[in-house]
Amino acid sequence: MLRSLNFACLLLFCLPLSAKAPPEQPIAPDWQLLTEAGKQIKSTEFAGKPLIIHFWATWCPYCKKLQPGLDKLYKTYHKDGLQLIAVSFLEDQGATPQAELEARGMSFETAVNGDHVARKLFAVEGTPTTVFIDKHGRIVASTRSSDPDDPRLETMVKLLLTL
Numbered sequence: 001m002l003r004s005l006n007f008a009c010l011l012l013f014c015l016p017l018s019a020k021a022p023p024e025q026p027i028a029p030d031w032q033l034l035t036e037a038g039k040q041i042k043s044t045e046f047a048g049k050p051l052i053i054h055f056w057a058t059w060c061p062y063c064k065k066l067q068p069g070l071d072k073l074y075k076t077y078h079k080d081g082l083q084l085i086a087v088s089f090l091e092d093q094g095a096t097p098q099a100e101l102e103a104r105g106m107s108f109e110t111a112v113n114g115d116h117v118a119r120k121l122f123a124v125e126g127t128p129t130t131v132f133i134d135k136h137g138r139i140v141a142s143t144r145s146s147d148p149d150d151p152r153l154e155t156m157v158k159l160l161l162t163l
Helices: 001-012 061-080 097-103 115-120 151-162
Strands: 032-034 040-042 051-056 085-087 109-111 129-133 141-143
Touching: 040 085, 051 061, 051 151, 085 097, 097 109, 109 141, 129 151, 141 151
Parallel strands: 051 085, 085 109
Antiparallel strands: 032 040, 051 129, 129 141
16 A cells, blocks of 8 residues: 555656656655855665655745745754755856855755765756655655645655655
8 A cells, every 4th residue: 555655656656757657666866065164964864764855056946935945844844853954066266155054044954065965866857856765765756846735745754754
């Protein structure tokens, strides 16, 4: 039952992006990045926890539109174990992503200079891209949606919390 529900949720995100059948759930790659303050963040910190990775850039209007929805989900489900990390990439020289998030009232942290992680490890093609990873480290789904009220976002979070 869970496998078919999982497959159905994966379809919710994959079909609008591609007409191909969704692939088997790959394991998320290991990565490590720094914050603006120089704090190291590693994928291993999120082992055993459901995780949303939000790939974004400060100049992206669609990211700015989506972030309040992600922040609301994070605040609502963090007590249930949900983790959220933003990864800033494709930035303009001198950008200050964490300061930008704080100015927007967001409560989640961002790693910076994430071009290699976004492009090479996760094959992200543009902003925003949001990746949903279950507590077993499997990539369950990803989306390019910028709608902060997209009901599929909460559906995926609820699924992550049950896997």
